[in-house]
Amino acid sequence: MSVTVNGRPYDEKPRPGQCLRTHLRDLGHYGVKKGCDAGDCGACTVHVDGMPVHSCVYPAVRAQGHEVTTIEGLAPEGGLHKIQQRFLDAQGFQCGFCTAGFVMTTAALDERQLDDLPRAFKGNLCRCTGYRAISDAVCGVKHTEDAAVGGNAPAPAGPQVVTGAARYTFDLDVPGLLHLKVLRSPHAHARIVRIDTSAATNVPGVHAVLTHEDAPRARFSTGRHERPQDDPLDTRVLDDVVRFRGQRVAAVVAESEGAAEEACRRIVVEYDVRPAVFDAEEALQPGAPVLHPDKGPGDGIARAEGNVAGEVHGEIGDVAAGLAEADEVFAGTFVTQRVQHASLETHGSMAWFDDAGRLVVRSSSQVPFLTRRALCALFDLPLDQVRVVTGRVGGGFGGKQEMLAEDLVALAALTVKRPVKYEYTRSEQFEAATTRHPFTVGVRLGAKKDGTLTAIDLRVVSNTGAYGNHGPGVLFHACGESMAVYRCANKKVEGYAVYTNTLPSGAFRGYGLGQVLFALESAIDELARTLGLDPVAFRARNAIRVGEPLVTPAGQEADISVASSGLDQCLAILDEARRDPAPEAPDGWLVGDGSAIAMIATTPPNGHYADAKLTLLPDGRYELLVGTAEFGNGSTTVHQQIVAETLGTTTDRVTVRQSDTDLVGHDTGAFGSTGTTVAGNAVLAASRVLRDRLLAAAAARAETPVAACRLDADAVLAGATRIPLKDLVEAAGAPFTADGHFDGTPRSVAFNAHWFRVAVDPGTGEIRILRSVHAADAGRVMNPMQCRGQIEGGVAQALGATLYEKVRLDADGAVVNPTFRTYHLPAFADVPKTEVHFVRDVHDPVGPLGAKSMSESPFNPVAPALANAVRDATGVRFTELPLARDVVWQTLVHARGA
Structure with missing residues (x-):
């Protein structure tokens, strides 16, 4: 076989059934990325005879006799294609993992197609940018400039990102590399009685089959924090008890992925299947199956016998009295769903030994230093004998604040004494990586006629899944700033992070605040309506002010006070936006607007260095x-x-x-x-x-x-x-x-506010966003272009979580939509433009040179603001996410009594 790639002929024959993507990477063209291997995301886009194709579903043999162009060969050597230059000038990327695909797609568009970008980009996904920066790049808008603080300095790796030269985790040729694949549990809860690996070890090319007998017995948490004791120590590298569908059972190390997969199929496992529980409220009931009966407080678990990984109980003032003195009380229960991080680069690691005999782990991780510490503890290695290095990471959003691959690849390398690679498939990312915690939040609010809040009462139940990684921390954080943003003499919280036989939850952008704020800000809006008060003015009256402490019964934020605040400016921006004339909506559609606010304290409370x-x-x-x-x-x-x-x-x-x-x-x-x-x-x-x-x-x-x-x-x-x-x-x-x-203390506090005007079709349940406005208090804005991008990306991600994203489980706890095709990720056509406004003249004394954080927080007020707008339009309060079209339609039909 002969194929020409970027003008150079190659005679290497692809493997039987090999797709063009992996063949090109075998030839060293690492700009061709793996995002889905199903033709859904476009990260692997290349040109074949000038036509863009998804190389992950294009058979390599079909390229014989054709000209293939990858991102590396798009421009003359040493130069930039005009589209690459545009993406560089506009910084049309953030993590950059999707950028090669967008550049290759754009470079093949004609003028007619450039006028219809939603259609042109229907085969390309980006999880980071919110697509506006990509649109700017295609249209030739220039943002970057060589500037210090306060200017739009470009990303240092920009030229490498737009040319495909940036090196992500697996963009590296390691001689002698072996491949690892995992056999996963078909049961939600079972004890492994026996594993027969004999047939698997006889597969040609197999070097090792690893089971719980080969793994350290020490327990750890996949969640990574500065203090290991902040997360329950309830996980083993390989365990003899499986607690969710998709948990690791065994690992095979082989010369090829195909050999490793075949060996996995030949492993015979005998299970003693146990009762399982999937609902968090059911898991709290007496008699429910207990997931971790052999563990307890010494492992960082609050009440293992009750399936409670972590809990919080506290009261400030007297909530019963506060509710009694209120002129109006609102009470309701709100539910949020599992959401996948969906970073385009999946989890994965490689491990090898350097010339000095040190173990080197290259990983797609947000926490390389904490990962090294955990590996040394697990395998009893001194710190100076382990090096963890991270290349450019293809998206994280909190999902890579976990150790989900490094422990297993390290075990494999230490066992076979060869370099080993372990890369999640997209389906594994859905079925076995972490998600956002599902929450059920009961809320009671009381207020006087003049709008003074008299009581805030929350009951919060989060489903942490089979393991408690981040469970207690997410629960505490969710109950902290969400309640502290409002001044109120009487506050109470009762919260539980609950084990169930479902895939583990973990850190996700906002760290629990988005879930609780959906409930609290919806309740605030409803209470304002009942009192006949303007919702924006009601928030302004009760919001925390400069110099005031973050008062919360959760108990972890009391040491923080608001050193600076632009929240009043944020609310003024929303107030001005809603006074503008309403954009036109289709005849018969219902129009409304809604707002919400959020506060976030930067850094974990127990140290960040x-x-x-x-x-x-x-x-x-x-x-x-x-x-x-x-x-x-x-x-x-x-x-x-x-x-x-x-x-x-x-x-x-x-x-x-x-x-x-x-x-x-x-x-x-x-x-x-x-x-x-x-x-x-x-x-x-x-x-x-x-x-x-x-x-x-x-x-x-x-x-x-x-x-x-x-x-x-x-x-x-x-x-x-x-x-x-x-x-x-x-x-x-x-x-x-x-x-x-x-050392991360004192802690900075940032504010965000969002406002939507929406139109709702009562005949179909479709929600159309007519206008989206976000106001942000980032202190001194270090880089407006980048900060705007963080906000746009956060809003886009939150819109997905609000309107349609949901990891769905069947009755046995298995994920039923483990692909981008069945899990609706926001595409270019789905994301409206958001107007981003920064507050002025706020200089934070805690952050460097007056800056605050602005990476997680834009996500948090979006869901309640949109739900409040839908409530304003329809008169119906939606209390469960996502606001899917069929659910909205059915609810409206029921409300009309049809």
């Missing part, structure tokens, strides 16, 4: 070393800008190396909205130390006071003397270096 190291190199450029992973969160760009701002240079003179446990002492990880506020503060500390050293060195050399010195882009101006930075390094005989550290 970051180290940074900054060096002035002999060539006069700077090198910054940080531990924080880049997965579209934009932290790398912000860190560059902080250095540039502090040292009076430009961002292009700052090189960033990151996400490698060999680089710096420690970094808790890129979660909790800490990339800017914690790691950024560490970078700022290192920058200031280095600045002072450079000024002192220049002052001594020029014999002038330090106060008379200032940094220029590549020199120090010492009085009338200009000393090039390179000369300072040469005179010192060594590079200038500085270390920075930050």
Whole structure:
């Protein structure tokens, strides 16, 4: 077989049945990505004779005699195609995993198709951007500029992203690489009686079959926090008890994926099937099947005998009295569903041994340092014998704050003493990775006629699934800022994170706040209506103010006070937007608007740490070393800008190396909205130390006071003397270096508010968004282009969770929609434009240079704002998500009594 790829002929014959995507990657064209292997996401798009195709469903043999072009060959060598340049200028990407597919699709469009982008991009998905940045790129809008803090500095990896040169987890050729596949449980709850691996080991190419007999007996949590005890220690690498459909039973290591899969099919397992429970409320009842009877408080589990992974109970004031003194009381129960993170790069890791014999794990992880710590504990290895490195990560959203692949790939590598790769399939991502916690929230609110809140009472039940990773933390966080955003003398909460025989829940953007806020903000809106008060004014009257503490009976936020707030500006922005004339809606449709607010405290309450190291190199450029992973969160760009701002240079003179446990002492990880506020503060500390050293060195050399010195882009101006930075390094005989550290306290508080105007078709249940407005208090906005992108992406993701996304389980706990084709992910045509507004003149004293976080929080007010708009339009209060068209229609029909 002969195929020409990017102008070069190849004679390598594909494997029988091999698709073009894997064949091209075998040839070293790593710009061709795997997002679905089903033709649904477009990440693998290439051109065959100039026509775009999804290479994951295109047989490799069909490419014989044809010209194949990948993202790497789209432009002449050393240059950029005009579409690549547009994506670079507009920064039409965040994590960038989908970008090659979008660029290749766009490059093949004619002028007619460019006028209908929703149709043109029906085969391409992006989970990060919300699509506006992609639309800007296609239309030739330019946003990027070389700027320090406050400007639209471009992502340092931008040129690599748009050309396919950026290296994600598996974009690496490791000689002698073996492949790992997993046999998963067909039962929701069972004890493994016997495993017969003899037939599996006889499959040609198989090197090992691993079962619970080969795994460490130590228990851990897949959830990663600075303090391991923050999550229940209830998980084993391979266990002899399975607690959900899809749990690992055995792992096969083989020369090829095909051999490993065949061996998995030949493993014979005898199970003792046990009773299972799938509903969280049922799991709380006496007599329910107990998932972890052999564990207890010493393992971080609140009440294992009652299936309670974590619980919170507290009261401030007297809620009964507060409800009694209220003129109006609202009571209701709200339900939210499982949502998949759906990052286009699935979970996965590779492990090998370096020349010094150290175990090296390359992983798609938000927490490389915490993963190293966990691996060392599991396998009894010293820290200096394990290195964890993260390439560019293809999306995370909290889902990669877990250790879901690294432990198994490490076990395999330590067993066979060969490099091993373990990459989740898309169906495994749905069936065996984590989801957002489903919540049931009962809420009672009381208020006086003048709009003063008298009582807030919550009963919160979250379904943590078979394991408690993040269960207690999500529960506490969900009940914290959601209640604290409102001033009220009487507050009470009763909360439970409950084990069930379903796939585990985990960290997800917003960390529980979105679920509880759907209930609380819907209740606030309903209570305002009952009182005859304006909902926006009602929120403004009761919202927390600058200098006030975050008062919550959950007990974990009492040490935080609001150091700065732009919430009043956020509400004013919404108030102005809703006074504009209503966009036209189709005849017969019902029109309404609704709003909601949210507050988030950055970083976990029990510690978040970051180290940074900054060096002035002999060539006069700077090198910054940080531990924080880049997965579209934009932290790398912000860190560059902080250095540039502090040292009076430009961002292009700052090189960033990151996400490698060999680089710096420690970094808790890129979660909790800490990339800017914690790691950024560490970078700022290192920058200031280095600045002072450079000024002192220049002052001594020029014999002038330090106060008379200032940094220029590549020199120090010492009085009338200009000393090039390179000369300072040469005179010192060594590079200038500085270390920075930050411990994440005190904690910064950010605010968001959203407003929708919607039209609802009572005949079909369709909800059409006529206008979407988001107001954000991000303090000093470090990079408006990036921050706007974070908000647009968060809103788009929240719209999916509000309107249609749902991981569906059958009666036995199995996921029934484990593909993008059956799980409705927002596509280009689904996401309306959101108008993004930043508050002005808010300078936070906690964040670096006045900045706050803005990565997770835009998600949180979207669902209640949209539900409130639908309530305004239809007169019906919807209390369960998603607001699917058929559900809306049926509910409206029932409300009309038809």
